[in-house]
Amino acid sequence: MEAIIKSDGAAYDVIIIGGGLAGLSCAVNLFERGYKPLILEASDGIGGRIRTDDLDGYKLDRGFQVFLTRYPEAARILDYKKLNLANFKAGAIVRAKGRFIKVSDPFREPQAFVSMLVSDIAPMHDKVKIAYLRQSLINCPLQEIFRKSEKTIQQALEDYGFSSLMINRFFRPFFGGITLDPSLGTSSRIFDFIYKMMAEGNVAVPALGMGSLTAQLASRLPPECIRLSTKVESVDKDKNFVTLADGKGSQIEARAIVVAAEGPEAARLLGLPDPGSRQAICMYFACDKDKAPTDEPMLILNGQLEDGGPINNLAVMSNVSSHYAPKDKALISVTVLEHQGRSDTDLLQAVIEQLQDWYGKQVSTDWHHLRTYRIHHAQPDQSPGSLEPPSRPVGIAHQLYVCGDHRETASINGAIASGRKAALAAIQDLKIPHS
Numbered sequence: 001m002e003a004i005i006k007s008d009g010a011a012y013d014v015i016i017i018g019g020g021l022a023g024l025s026c027a028v029n030l031f032e033r034g035y036k037p038l039i040l041e042a043s044d045g046i047g048g049r050i051r052t053d054d055l056d057g058y059k060l061d062r063g064f065q066v067f068l069t070r071y072p073e074a075a076r077i078l079d080y081k082k083l084n085l086a087n088f089k090a091g092a093i094v095r096a097k098g099r100f101i102k103v104s105d106p107f108r109e110p111q112a113f114v115s116m117l118v119s120d121i122a123p124m125h126d127k128v129k130i131a132y133l134r135q136s137l138i139n140c141p142l143q144e145i146f147r148k149s150e151k152t153i154q155q156a157l158e159d160y161g162f163s164s165l166m167i168n169r170f171f172r173p174f175f176g177g178i179t180l181d182p183s184l185g186t187s188s189r190i191f192d193f194i195y196k197m198m199a200e201g202n203v204a205v206p207a208l209g210m211g212s213l214t215a216q217l218a219s220r221l222p223p224e225c226i227r228l229s230t231k232v233e234s235v236d237k238d239k240n241f242v243t244l245a246d247g248k249g250s251q252i253e254a255r256a257i258v259v260a261a262e263g264p265e266a267a268r269l270l271g272l273p274d275p276g277s278r279q280a281i282c283m284y285f286a287c288d289k290d291k292a293p294t295d296e297p298m299l300i301l302n303g304q305l306e307d308g309g310p311i312n313n314l315a316v317m318s319n320v321s322s323h324y325a326p327k328d329k330a331l332i333s334v335t336v337l338e339h340q341g342r343s344d345t346d347l348l349q350a351v352i353e354q355l356q357d358w359y360g361k362q363v364s365t366d367w368h369h370l371r372t373y374r375i376h377h378a379q380p381d382q383s384p385g386s387l388e389p390p391s392r393p394v395g396i397a398h399q400l401y402v403c404g405d406h407r408e409t410a411s412i413n414g415a416i417a418s419g420r421k422a423a424l425a426a427i428q429d430l431k432i433p434h435s
């Protein structure tokens with residue numbers, strides 16, 4: 001066994017296990033207050049679930065994700081100007097009854113969206129209800145949202161009095177896509193929180209891909225604060241050292257340790273309950289720009305999930321930011337949430353069949369599949385009960401902390417918030433003198 005590498009005052013103050021958004025937020029908060037964090041990241045890059053791959057000029061986010069500009073924790077730490085944010089157009093296209101219904105503003109003006117939707121495929125009273133819901137959420141302070149009793153989103157929508165047509169055409173693909181749970185079994189607190197954020201801000205992606213969010217935080221740390229391809233095998237809770245999974249049992253000691261791994265891995269390292277996992281599959285297709293299914297920077301929702309097609313939602317990412325594809329090309333992102341154990345090949349075939357039904361034969365002649373991402377742990381399960389309390393404590397034991405989206409809302413906002421709280425708790429407890 002290698003000798004323990006001491007992390008004393010001259011080296012690092014806090015070891016952070018995991019270089020996703022939470023770990024990076026924790027590290028930046030420590031570093032910018034004069035402390036020395038060390039991130040140990042198992043994979044070959046920073047970012048965790050928020051990474052973007054460049055494939056021949058196509059920017060492939062590892063799973064379709066969007067950034068809500070109104071997220072309060074993101075606004076505290078990110079430089080929005082440098083992210084060069086590109087907004088989705090306030091509107092969506094819903095595929096239902098064999099045609100596409102262009103509707104306005106599901107993100108910022110849900111009542112306008114619904115007024116069109118309602119006039120076509122859902123009862124009129126839904127319009128009144130959604131207008132009321134939107135305004136009441138705008139008026140409701142965030143803390144209040146997290147004090148309301150928890151139920152499933154499905155139950156909340158039924159209690160609000162929405163018709164089943166409205167729930168199935170719009171809310172199921174839309175909020176099912178956000179929570180990665182088309183059964184709408186996620187906590188109603190998430191629904192209220194996200195709905196409020198969308199009503200008050202923009203839905204965006206950084207021009208060069210979602211990975212810019214995590215890359216920006218990493219760029220604020222000196223390179224020696226991040227070690228990639230360094231998996232932690234175990235954490236010693238009493239003596240504050242970690243053992244690496246390097247086959248040699250190398251150990252690193254620090255005055256404080258923050259576990260910023262995703263929920264199931266944090267559970268393994270710390271003996272906490274596993275929060276469970278929501279999965280997602282994202283398929284990317286490319287075609288010539290003039291063969292793209294739409295030139296609008298809009299989300300396309302499957303308004304008839306019950307009919308069996310695997311697609312939940314689709315977006316032409318290069319319509320939102322032209323940097324997502326090479327010149328004169330289009331990048332199409334397709335999200336599948338339920339795959340019933342199908343292999344990538346079978347699923348791709350089913351997706352292509354559905355796309356052909358939607359867009360015709362050009363899908364097989366003019367589009368080509370670039371890559372499929374299967375993300376087993378895309379978000380923790382946040383069924384009712386998981387947000388009670390809304391924020392789980394970051395302190396685990398003496399000078400041992402945990403952070404990540406499984407401690408707050410399963411979102412970019414939650415991960416950043418949790419990392420900040422872990423950093424502040426470590427600083428408070430250690431009383432490390434500022435350099």
Ligand SMILES: Cc1cc2nc3c(=O)[nH]c(=O)nc-3n(C[C@H](O)[C@H](O)[C@H](O)COP(=O)(O)OP(=O)(O)OC[C@H]3O[C@@H](n4cnc5c(N)ncnc54)[C@H](O)[C@@H]3O)c2cc1C
Nearest residue numbers: 018020021022042048049063066232261378404405411412
């Ligand atoms: C497909 C998809 C869609 C999403 N959509 C949205 C959206 O639209 N809006 C939104 O706000 N949020 C969305 N999210 C959620 C958001 O991306 C996450 O909440 C957030 O990125 C979680 O960050 P984290 O730091 O908590 O965890 P992670 O990003 O998972 O970071 C954990 C890190 O720890 C590392 N690690 C794990 N174990 C070890 C170990 N033993 N040793 C060393 N390192 C380890 C991992 O490699 C990883 O890098 C989506 C997520 C996915 C995947």
